[in-house]
Amino acid sequence: MERHEYDVVVIGAGGAGLRAAIEARQQGKRTAIICKSLFGKAHTVMAEGGAAAAMGNVNSDDNWMVHFRDTMRGGKFLNNWRMAELHAKEAPDRVWELEAWGALFDRTKDGKISQRNFGGHEYPRLAHVGDRTGLEMIRTLQQRVVALQQEDFEVHGDYEAYIKVFAECTVTRLLKDGDAISGAFAYWRETGKFITFDAPAVVLATGGIGKSFVVTSNSWEYTGDGHALALLAGAQLINMEFIQFHPTGMVWPPSVRGILVTESVRGDGGVLTNSEGRRFMFDYIPDVFKDKYATTEEEGDRWYTDQANNRRPPELLPRDEVARAINAEVKAGRGSPQGGVFLDVSSRLPAAEIVKRLPSMHHQFKELADVDITAEPMQVGPTCHYVMGGVEVDADTGAASVPGLFAAGEVSGGMHGSNRLGGNSLSDLLVFGRRAGAGAAAYVDSLGARRPQVTGVEEAHAEAMAPLERQGGENPYEVHHELQRTMNELVGIIRKESEVAEALEAVEKLKERATNTTAPGGKIYNPGWHLAIDLRNMLLVSECVAKAALLRQESRGGHTRDDYPAMEPEWRRKLLVCSSKPDGSEVQVVEKTQVSMRDDLITLFDRAELSKYLTEEELAEYDAAAKELS
Amino acid sequence: MSYKGKFRVWRGEGGEGRLEDFTVEVNEGEVVLDVIHRLQATQAPDLAVRWNCKAGKCGSCSMEINGKPRLGCMTRMSTFTEDETITVTPMRTFPVIKDLVTDVSYNYQKAREIPSFTPPKDVKPGEYRMQQIDVERSQEFRKCIECFMCNNVCHVIRDHEENKTHFAGPRFLMRIAELDMHPYDVADRKDSAQEDHGLGYCNITKCCTEVCPEHIKITDNALIPMKERVVDRKYDPLVWLGNKIFRR
Numbered sequence: 073m074e075r076h077e078y079d080v081v082v083i084g085a086g087g088a089g090l091r092a093a094i095e096a097r098q099q100g101k102r103t104a105i106i107c108k109s110l111f112g113k114a115h116t117v118m119a120e121g122g123a124a125a126a127m128g129n130v131n132s133d134d135n136w137m138v139h140f141r142d143t144m145r146g147g148k149f150l151n152n153w154r155m156a157e158l159h160a161k162e163a164p165d166r167v168w169e170l171e172a173w174g175a176l177f178d179r180t181k182d183g184k185i186s187q188r189n190f191g192g193h194e195y196p197r198l199a200h201v202g203d204r205t206g207l208e209m210i211r212t213l214q215q216r217v218v219a220l221q222q223e224d225f226e227v228h229g230d231y232e233a234y235i236k237v238f239a240e241c242t243v244t245r246l247l248k249d250g251d252a253i254s255g256a257f258a259y260w261r262e263t264g265k266f267i268t269f270d271a272p273a274v275v276l277a278t279g280g281i282g283k284s285f286v287v288t289s290n291s292w293e294y295t296g297d298g299h300a301l302a303l304l305a306g307a308q309l310i311n312m313e314f315i316q317f318h319p320t321g322m323v324w325p326p327s328v329r330g331i332l333v334t335e336s337v338r339g340d341g342g343v344l345t346n347s348e349g350r351r352f353m354f355d356y357i358p359d360v361f362k363d364k365y366a367t368t369e370e371e372g373d374r375w376y377t378d379q380a381n382n383r384r385p386p387e388l389l390p391r392d393e394v395a396r397a398i399n400a401e402v403k404a405g406r407g408s409p410q411g412g413v414f415l416d417v418s419s420r421l422p423a424a425e426i427v428k429r430l431p432s433m434h435h436q437f438k439e440l441a442d443v444d445i446t447a448e449p450m451q452v453g454p455t456c457h458y459v460m461g462g463v464e465v466d467a468d469t470g471a472a473s474v475p476g477l478f479a480a481g482e483v484s485g486g487m488h489g490s491n492r493l494g495g496n497s498l499s500d501l502l503v504f505g506r507r508a509g510a511g512a513a514a515y516v517d518s519l520g521a522r523r524p525q526v527t528g529v530e531e532a533h534a535e536a537m538a539p540l541e542r543q544g545g546e547n548p549y550e551v552h553h554e555l556q557r558t559m560n561e562l563v564g565i566i567r568k569e570s571e572v573a574e575a576l577e578a579v580e581k582l583k584e585r586a587t588n589t590t591a592p593g594g595k596i597y598n599p600g601w602h603l604a605i606d607l608r609n610m611l612l613v614s615e616c617v618a619k620a621a622l623l624r625q626e627s628r629g630g631h632t633r634d635d636y637p638a639m640e641p642e643w644r645r646k647l648l649v650c651s652s653k654p655d656g657s658e659v660q661v662v663e664k665t666q667v668s669m670r671d672d673l674i675t676l677f678d679r680a681e682l683s684k685y686l687t688e689e690e691l692a693e694y695d696a697a698a699k700e701l702s
Numbered sequence: 703m704s705y706k707g708k709f710r711v712w713r714g715e716g717g718e719g720r721l722e723d724f725t726v727e728v729n730e731g732e733v734v735l736d737v738i739h740r741l742q743a744t745q746a747p748d749l750a751v752r753w754n755c756k757a758g759k760c761g762s763c764s765m766e767i768n769g770k771p772r773l774g775c776m777t778r779m780s781t782f783t784e785d786e787t788i789t790v791t792p793m794r795t796f797p798v799i800k801d802l803v804t805d806v807s808y809n810y811q812k813a814r815e816i817p818s819f820t821p822p823k824d825v826k827p828g829e830y831r832m833q834q835i836d837v838e839r840s841q842e843f844r845k846c847i848e849c850f851m852c853n854n855v856c857h858v859i860r861d862h863e864e865n866k867t868h869f870a871g872p873r874f875l876m877r878i879a880e881l882d883m884h885p886y887d888v889a890d891r892k893d894s895a896q897e898d899h900g901l902g903y904c905n906i907t908k909c910c911t912e913v914c915p916e917h918i919k920i921t922d923n924a925l926i927p928m929k930e931r932v933v934d935r936k937y938d939p940l941v942w943l944g945n946k947i948f949r950r
């Protein structure tokens with residue numbers, strides 16, 4: 073069997089994975105990047121709007137403290153505040169660094185990186201390239217990897233001496249030596265042959281879990297691999313009940329249902345209307361945001377040109393609020409003909425400006441739906457977009473509880489609390505990708521000459537081969553479709569106890585069926601086999617989502633309970649932590665107390681605002697801290 | 703609204719294969735990739751096809767549909783008649799791994815041979831100042847989603863395997879133009895474009911531009927201007943004379 077030795081193995085080649093690998097290599101570590109797709113195709117290319125970083129290029133009042141406050145508000149104060157702090161402080165440097173690696177962002181008049189408005193961000197903050205920012209980021213990082221390989225070629229005569237990409241290669245198990253990570257087991261999609269990676273440090277950067285839902289903006293890769301690998305290796309997941317349904321996905325034609333319509337449409341002036349022509353978002357401004365958003369259309373419209381004297385329009389509320397509002401309008405019978413609402417930018421900007429600012433949206437609607445967005449409204453509805461939950465990590469190093477295991481990006485949890493702001497994902501990838509790469513490098517250094525031994529290869533091999541060897545079992549595509557329907561209908565945007573419980577029963581049955589799937593055909597590029605293997609991960613992650621959703625008896629961010637519609641300060645202090653038996657047979661969820669915010673951070677907020685989120689006891693602590701600092 | 707569509711799909715691996723006929727359900731609004739997925743789910747679970755975003759943004763699902771290089775996710779079924787047989791084959795310029803999946807490693811090798819972005823040493827991150835109008839030229843080329851259909855269709859390598867060693871293909875000649883037009887790139891790329899990467903082989907038939915799903919004007923905006931820059935250098939009489947005198 074093919075076998076490789078590395079210092080650091082990075083699983084996933086999106087923004088976080090590539091940034092982590094670059095860092096590990098820059099710190100002199102021999103680094104492998106393993107990705108399920110071709111190099112440069114990762115889901116990061118789908119990101120449209122931009123990377124949030126308080127550079128203050130467009131509005132000089134912006135700084136890391138404002139960004140930190142916006143992030144905490146967006147996450148309804150459930151965020152890991154240390155992560156939110158590091159993110160807000162370091163994002164500008166990470167964006168500037170990309171520019172030095174060749175990225176070409178759109179510019180301001182004075183030649184700096186331009187920044188655009190986005191939901192939940194007080195100032196224009198998103199560095200962008202039209203509406204294809206993710207592509208620019210992935211290409212820049214990809215080209216940075218190539219640049220490092222060229223440097224290594226100069227010195228060692230081998231492009232892959234220090235950093236090698238294993239493309240179209242899927243990891244099925246992390247390997248351990250006692251408690252610590254010792255490597256990873258994978259197969260080549262192209263040939264079906266197996267590989268063992270012998271490495272003391274593994275960085276998970278596998279992205280999200282959207283493929284457990286029918287309507288999603290996520291690609292086939294988003295099967296929760298990193299989440300499941302971490303669980304099976306003994307690490308914990310937090311916040312799995314929080315799933316972001318992006319308010320604006322395409323709703324028609326059926327085959328493109330769920331494909332993302334960037335928030336930039338609203339950031340650049342687009343408005344949401346129902347079948348009666350009403351700008352309904354004015355009816356859905358929640359109490360906690362009442363004083364931050366315009367109450368009349370006139371004020372909202374003035375804000376685009378004069379932000380100092382007007383409040384922002386409610387179309388730019390955080391995503392969870394907008395998604396729920398659209399859902400409610402459609403349920404009340406005020407939806408568009410194809411079951412969404414209308415999003416119109418054609419009456420707000422000149423056609424040429426729309427094509428310039430939103431080129432890929434223009435292209436996407438024209439090619440896929442015969443809709444010209446410069447002349448008519450789009451129809452949009454919520455789509456499963458992002459999981460806030462993920463591997464519980466140390467904020468500074470990305471380290472999980474298992475020695476040698478690190479995670480960054482969507483697969484890690486905590487940074488975004490209960491709801492992520494648009495634009496905070498691309499910057500998250502960079503900030504924590506770099507930190508996880510550095511964390512892994514430091515961990516390898518700390519081991520010195522000791523290298524953990526690889527174990528468990530035979531078991532991993534047998535597990536991966538099973539669907540090919542079984543005869544007459546279930547069709548994996550059927551099991552997958554049923555899981556998607558179950559999660560979409562029963563653990564979707566609005567949840568209630570009876571439905572989530574029903575979903576859990578269904579998931580249990582599907583787990584049984586998944587152990588009996590058959591993949592006809594051989595080992596060479598066999599998608600049926602690949603899916604049969606991925607099912608284990610999707611089911612394990614779905615079980616976490618459903619179990620945590622059942623326990624959290626409140627509504628907050630990306631978790632809305634019909635039977636517990638209010639946000640409860642008591643619940644803000646609690647994180648739900650998932651862990652699993654090593655064979656994945658059962659997930660346990662326990663409560664854990666959230667660590668209180670550091671005094672200098674909590675006092676960045678007004679007492680009046682905090683009183684909407686905190687318990688009386690916490691407010692007393694706040695008063696004491698404020699007194700101390702004054 | 704749905705009908706039974708006739709598909710003829712390339713099946714096979716390791717240099718051998720054949721076209722296989724399928725009859726499969728087609729619904730309103732679908733694209734070719736949807737139908738391929740339905741084939742996988744119902745009739746041919748091991749049918750190999752690359753795809754990711756299904757929104758024309760990642761460039762994974764390049765294939766040849768009725769002989770034309772297309773993205774499967776952006777080719778709508780409504781562009782065909784219901785009784786038409788739709789033939790789907792892998793990209794022809796690259797070796798077939800299995801069914802619709804080809805070995806595109808040629809492209810990654812070429813990417814690695816182009817010297818990377820080379821900024822001046824004294825500009826620090828955060829200090830870059832560029833005007834929008836100056837970045838727009840290279841931005842057009844950075845829209846490239848690396849579907850490799852331009853390289854697939856380029857006759858220099860499509861019909862002449864032997865040229866693969868010394869011809870980077872439109873994708874990577876465009877990459878050279880992109881870097882050459884980058885306001886902060888200081889590397890000299892003109893000689894190597896011609897001598898190492900085969901710019902001279904391009905005889906501007908514009909096939910690459912025609913198939914580009916991002917509608918990048920590869921020939922007009924990247925390759926021809928790059929050729930002009932090379933020519934300015936190579937055939938400028940003063941430069942020629944200078945080279946003659948000083949090279950000895």
